[in-house]
Amino acid sequence: MIELSDVRKVFPARRGAGEVIALDGVSISVARGEFAGVVGPSGSGKSTLARLVNLLERPTSGTVTVDGRVLTDLDDTGVREARRSIGMIFQHFNLLDSRTAAGNVEHPLELAGVGRTERRRRVADLLDLVGLADRHAARPGQLSGGQKQRVAIARALAARPSVLLCDEATSALDPASTAGVLDLLRQVRAELGLTVLLITHEMSVVRAVCDSAVLMSAGRVVDGGPLTEVLARPDSALAAQLVPAPAAPETAAGALVQVTVTDASPQGVVLQTLAGELGLSVEVVGGSVETVAGRRFGRLLLRVEGDDGRLDPALARLRNAGALVERTVAGDPRPEAAAEDEPPAGQEPPAAEEPIVQRFADAPDVQR
Amino acid sequence: MNDWSRIAPQLLDATGETLYMVGVATVLTVLLGVPLGVLLTVTAPGALAPHPVLNRLLGLVVNLGRSLPFIILLVLVAPVTRGIVGTTIGSTATIVPLTIGAVPFLARLVETSLREVAHGKVEATLAMGARRRDVVRTVLLPEALPSLVAGVTVTVVALISYSAMAGAIGGGGLGDFAIRYGYQQFRTDITLVTVVLLLVVVQLLQWAGDRWARRLATH
Ligand SMILES: Nc1ncnc2c1ncn2[C@@H]1O[C@H](COP(=O)(O)OP(=O)(O)O)[C@@H](O)[C@H]1O
Numbered sequence: 088m089i090e091l092s093d094v095r096k097v098f099p100a101r102r103g104a105g106e107v108i109a110l111d112g113v114s115i116s117v118a119r120g121e122f123a124g125v126v127g128p129s130g131s132g133k134s135t136l137a138r139l140v141n142l143l144e145r146p147t148s149g150t151v152t153v154d155g156r157v158l159t160d161l162d163d164t165g166v167r168e169a170r171r172s173i174g175m176i177f178q179h180f181n182l183l184d185s186r187t188a189a190g191n192v193e194h195p196l197e198l199a200g201v202g203r204t205e206r207r208r209r210v211a212d213l214l215d216l217v218g219l220a221d222r223h224a225a226r227p228g229q230l231s232g233g234q235k236q237r238v239a240i241a242r243a244l245a246a247r248p249s250v251l252l253c254d255e256a257t258s259a260l261d262p263a264s265t266a267g268v269l270d271l272l273r274q275v276r277a278e279l280g281l282t283v284l285l286i287t288h289e290m291s292v293v294r295a296v297c298d299s300a301v302l303m304s305a306g307r308v309v310d311g312g313p314l315t316e317v318l319a320r321p322d323s324a325l326a327a328q329l330v331p332a333p334a335a336p337e338t339a340a341g342a343l344v345q346v347t348v349t350d351a352s353p354q355g356v357v358l359q360t361l362a363g364e365l366g367l368s369v370e371v372v373g374g375s376v377e378t379v380a381g382r383r384f385g386r387l388l389l390r391v392e393g394d395d396g397r398l399d400p401a402l403a404r405l406r407n408a409g410a411l412v413e414r415t416v417a418g419d420p421r422p423e424a425a426a427e428d429e430p431p432a433g434q435e436p437p438a439a440e441e442p443i444v445q446r447f448a449d450a451p452d453v454q455r
Numbered sequence: 456m457n458d459w460s461r462i463a464p465q466l467l468d469a470t471g472e473t474l475y476m477v478g479v480a481t482v483l484t485v486l487l488g489v490p491l492g493v494l495l496t497v498t499a500p501g502a503l504a505p506h507p508v509l510n511r512l513l514g515l516v517v518n519l520g521r522s523l524p525f526i527i528l529l530v531l532v533a534p535v536t537r538g539i540v541g542t543t544i545g546s547t548a549t550i551v552p553l554t555i556g557a558v559p560f561l562a563r564l565v566e567t568s569l570r571e572v573a574h575g576k577v578e579a580t581l582a583m584g585a586r587r588r589d590v591v592r593t594v595l596l597p598e599a600l601p602s603l604v605a606g607v608t609v610t611v612v613a614l615i616s617y618s619a620m621a622g623a624i625g626g627g628g629l630g631d632f633a634i635r636y637g638y639q640q641f642r643t644d645i646t647l648v649t650v651v652l653l654l655v656v657v658q659l660l661q662w663a664g665d666r667w668a669r670r671l672a673t674h
Pocket residue numbers: 098107108109127128129130131132133134135136
């Protein structure tokens with residue numbers, strides 16, 4: 088639905104500032120109906136990326152395709168036409184103070200030449216949809232932040248777009264309003280079959296609503312994919328931000344084992360094997376479990392005492408069965424490089440020297 | 456000193472002339488100054504329709520118009536006035552220099568007002584597929600309206616002061632009256648009454664303008 092292909096965006100040097108390479112060869116692809124996130128530190132090019140999708144910013148090179156139309160090939164009239172099918176909402180709402188809530192929602196319909204009675208009907212439906220049926224006449228100044236964003240969402244949906252761009256749409260809201268707006272986005276995505284591209288620096292937002300995400304850094308995409316796939320890669324930079332690995336306590340005695348918990352790979356099997364079958368002493372020393380993309384996901388850090396050499400073979404067995412478990416060392420949040428799938432019994436793998444690879448990328452439980 | 460019964464009707468006529476000059480000049484100034492201010496705003500670098508050459512040129516013309524003392528402008532545009540009105544004497548003729556003097560003044564005020572409209576609003580509207588002229592019509596002007604009304608009020612007050620100055624060279628109105636009866640006949644009381652009248656007019660206009668702007672900003 089949204090395809091950016093090798094786009095670069097260079098802002099030319101201005102007085103007092105050098106040239107800025109905001110995007111440096113970015114390619115992303117968002118499927119129809121997908122809720123895709125873009126995360127990354129401030130200045131990494133997230134907003135520029137969003138603004139390329141409706142050509143508010145023209146790429147220096149590369150192509151932008153939305154719903155099969157190559158926007159970068161269109162002239163101004165074509166671009167204006169295409170923008171009608173791409174709604175956008177912003178951090179600071181950008182509502183017109185000279186209009187009421189209803190007037191703001193009506194604005195894009197006026198611009199599109201929709202007749203007055205039809206406009207009135209659609210405005211009423213839209214304000215109803217966003218839960219503001221009783222605030223038609225309110226001015227933006229009389230609405231709370233969350234209500235303003237709801238009006239902005241109604242406005243963005245007025246022309247019946249197939250794509251919705253959200254640039255830090257919840258970043259100016261308190262947690263309760265954020266949750267409400269995210270619920271609404273999820274609801275309209277489902278009801279209207281929208282494709283959503285959501286820019287944010289808040290990982291909790293991605294966890295709450297996104298199916299997939301990309302991580303940007305200095306104008307490049309450095310990681311990304313469906314969240315369930317990303318999270319099953321313990322060395323993924325994006326996963327580390329979405330669900331940070333628990334820090335291992337410095338003084339932990341015994342072996343530390345990190346368990347990645349997913350719906351398909353519950354921690355129960357691991358605990359039962361280690362504590363039940365092997366009779367080891369297992370204690371949970373850290374971790375968190377989050378709901379990501381509507382599914383349970385977490386990382387647990389276990390301290391295992393009483394290992395008589397059976398731990399590593401047991402972990403290998405668990406891995407073969409699809410469990411996401413690894414040995415880790417105290418004070419190092421990154422799991423140590425794991426053993427080969429079936430290491431010779433009793434032989435310790437040459438741990439820290441091994442390169443970090445995407446070990447669990449093909450685990451059976453991570454296919455969406 | 457009891458010739459007021461003779462003077463009062465003339466004072467009333469003079470007030471009428473001032474209101475006529477300033478009224479017509481205001482309408483013309485708004486008709487010319489607002490589009491000029493819009494052009495100044497949208498052709499600026501990074502604005503809606505950047506056009507550096509046109510922007511510089513307009514800026515130059517506006518600055519020239521604003522830096523020229525009004526009394527000099529009065530003399531300079533006399534040939535233009537004669538071309539348009541047929542004479543340089545009287546209140547109708549004075550409308551020409553008044554308008555020429557006030558247009559650059561209002562254009563700058565309009566530019567300042569429009570620039571204060573948050574760029575995000577413009578961007579949100581462009582993202583809806585709006586044409587640039589739609590952005591000017593449905594975003595820039597309506598969002599800046601309270602500030603534009605304040606700018607027009609300031610311009611009207613300036614026009615009253617210009618018109619009094621124009622009176623000094625036969626432009627009619629209250630300025631002319633004050634010079635002819637008050638100054639030249641050493642009638643300080645007449646000068647004083649004229650000044651008070653001007654003050655009342657200015658105060659009334661300012662009050663009405665402020666009220667209107669406030670109502671627009673909060674309605
Ligand atoms: N219009 C612009 N002119 C010049 N530089 C810009 C412009 N817009 C963005 N940039 C620069 O591009 C880089 C990426 O900006 P942005 O996409 O806003 O990042 P993010 O949204 O991730 O914080 C930054 O260095 C920013 O300063």
